[in-house]
Amino acid sequence: MFTLAEENYLKAIFHLEHEGSGEVSTNAIAESMETKPSSVTDMIQKLAEKKLVVYKRYKGTLLTEKGKKIAANVIRKHRLWEVFLVDKLNFHWDEVHEIAEQLEHIQSEELITRLDKFLGSPDFDPHGDPIPDKNGVLKRTEKKLLSQIEKNQKGVCVGVKESSADFLQYLDKKKISIGTKITVLGKEFFDGSMIIQVGNEQFFISHKIAENLYVQTL
Amino acid sequence: MFTLAEENYLKAIFHLEHEGSGEVSTNAIAESMETKPSSVTDMIQKLAEKKLVVYKRYKGTLLTEKGKKIAANVIRKHRLWEVFLVDKLNFHWDEVHEIAEQLEHIQSEELITRLDKFLGSPDFDPHGDPIPDKNGVLKRTEKKLLSQIEKNQKGVCVGVKESSADFLQYLDKKKISIGTKITVLGKEFFDGSMIIQVGNEQFFISHKIAENLYVQTL
DNA sequence: CTTTATTTTTAGTTAAGTCTAAAAATAAAG
DNA sequence: CTTTATTTTTAGACTTAACTAAAAATAAAG
Structure with a gap:
């Protein structure tokens, strides 16, 4: 088409x-x-x-509305394939983007209907991004950037803004993934850096990190 | 590449x-x-x-050897994706060709390695065609065309020569699929038509059908 | 409100892959 | 062993999607 x-x-x-x-x-x-x-x-x-x-x-x-619908459908396919790659083929979340860039262009309504069902009709991809439905509608979530969270508040990681391999690998090293609970212990106003707690570990993160992590406050 | x-x-x-x-x-x-x-x-x-x-x-x-290897790899991908579509997404064997024509061009060694494993390293696709291995080598089978089978011999269906939707739908109607046992009850030398037994049913098939069905004699 | 800088567009090329029409090589027929 | 038919190749043109270089519009600065 x-x-x-x-x-x-x-x-x-x-x-x-x-x-x-x-x-x-x-x-x-x-x-x-x-x-x-x-x-x-x-x-x-x-x-x-x-x-x-x-x-x-x-x-x-x-x-236009038509353009939006087509774009949303491509994004739907991209994100469903990412779920497939991670959930079924055990790829790591930093490895799937380029393959999904190719798979998103496969033309077959029926394929996507069945793939969606096979995956259990997921609402979010492995990076926490919402998967548009058949009609291109995105589920809205109450997510905030970690950088917008105040001292002593808690959040659960629900996604990333950037999904470069470098960033995702950094998160892995720090044991942060979708679902991880994060507590803001300290916040430096001068440069936006933070001290956070993840599990038993406490460590420093830069503003750049904090403004690329989406969390839902608890 | x-x-x-x-x-x-x-x-x-x-x-x-x-x-x-x-x-x-x-x-x-x-x-x-x-x-x-x-x-x-x-x-x-x-x-x-x-x-x-x-x-x-x-x-x-x-x-050339190089050309052969690339071609075999494309065919490997095509047939593995067909197995995926039929085994995992429950597509019917007459619906998968065109989708696999697109999927066969997805570029990622790792993807195919993992897909192969996920599918249990199948040797044949849903039409009974052999899946080349990583090196482009095809498993050889002892398959014959049904038209070459003699009267009163038995065979098990292992594949189809043609895989048009029309032919595959005919086979479905007659309850013939990969693994089906077929007995040749009669064979007409004039036109190559046959009477065969499939399950409890006995019926007539034309030469054209018989020369597009692969069987392994029992 | 001119001058300068930035952004955006136009014009003209290029490469991949296709096509039609015509020419050249090979194969078949008398 | 010529003539005819078939197959294959060349030549030239078209489309898509990119590029460079130059022109035009808009925005920013003095």
């Missing part, structure tokens, strides 16, 4: 729309896709002709 | 080499891939430059 390139653009725009608010800039798309702005302009114009995005020259891009 | 188009050409040549013997003709490749001979010539020349095939103008094409 849509080409690999088209699906990847829609997905990138979807993610950018959910981060910043309002129109997505050409440069932002180019950067997130590791391509050149001129290539983005080309593709955006094609997507606009197909009514998948609304595009005004020099003003930026927004997904 | 290789493009989707390249992998599909190598796979097609691999299959054709195993049917007829000797060089594979440009037209044969074109027909099997539903493309034009001129497109085939183009691609074959590229594959020859990459040392994946040996090609002599107007004479035909043969895979």
Whole structure:
């Protein structure tokens, strides 16, 4: 139905729309896709002709309802495949992204229906990101960034903002994964660093770590 | 490593080499891939430059060892995914080909290693076709076509030569699948048709059916 | 409110993979 | 052993999706 390139653009725009608010800039798309702005302009114009995005020259891009639905479906497939890779094939959560980037483009409604059922209709992927339903609707959660948690409060880790292998491996080293309870013992206002407790261990984390970990307060 | 188009050409040549013997003709490749001979010539020349095939103008094409290995690996992936779709997702054996055509191009050694293990390292796919091992080696079986079986002999169905949905659905209707025992009760020399017994049922089959069913004699 | 910097777009190429139409080689028929 | 038919290849064109370089629009600075 849509080409690999088209699906990847829609997905990138979807993610950018959910981060910043309002129109997505050409440069932002180019950067997130590791391509050149001129290539983005080309593709955006094609997507606009197909009514998948609304595009005004020099003003930026927004997904139409149709574009949103397609993007959400690609993301649904990506995240379901990640669950498969981790739950069934015992991959580690830092190994699955690139494989899922390929699997997300497999075309078959029936396949995804059955895969979803096989996996027990999960609501979240291995990084804690919500899996859109058939209609592209995301379950909303009460998650906050760890950096927004006050001293002496407790939270349970529900996801990561960044999911680079480096970051995930850091978390493993510190024994932090989805479901881990974290207590904020101290918070430095100058640089945003924290002392936290995980299990019996207490240790220091930088602001950069704290602003990439999602928790649900307890 | 290789493009989707390249992998599909190598796979097609691999299959054709195993049917007829000797060089594979440009037209044969074109027909099997539903493309034009001129497109085939183009691609074959590229594959020859990459040392994946040996090609002599107007004479035909043969895979090199390297080409054979790549083709066998694509086929390995195709057949493992078919096992996944049937065994784990409960697809029917006539529904899996097109999805596997897409899945066979997913690039990840580790994925296939783990998938193979998850499936219990199967030797055959749902149509009875052998799954090449990591090195591209196919297990040889003692299979014969049902049409080559004599009157009053028994065989167990081990595979199909053709695997079109039409044929597979015919077999389902007749309650024939991999593992089904078949007894040849009668054989007409004029047209090759047969009377066979499957379970408690006895019925007539045409030569066309008999020459597309593989059995192992008991 | 000009000048400068940044962002975005246009114009023109390139590469992969396909196609049609025409030419060349091989095979088959008389 | 020519003529005809078939197969295969070449040449040229098209599409998708990328790129570079230059132009145009917008935003920021003085």
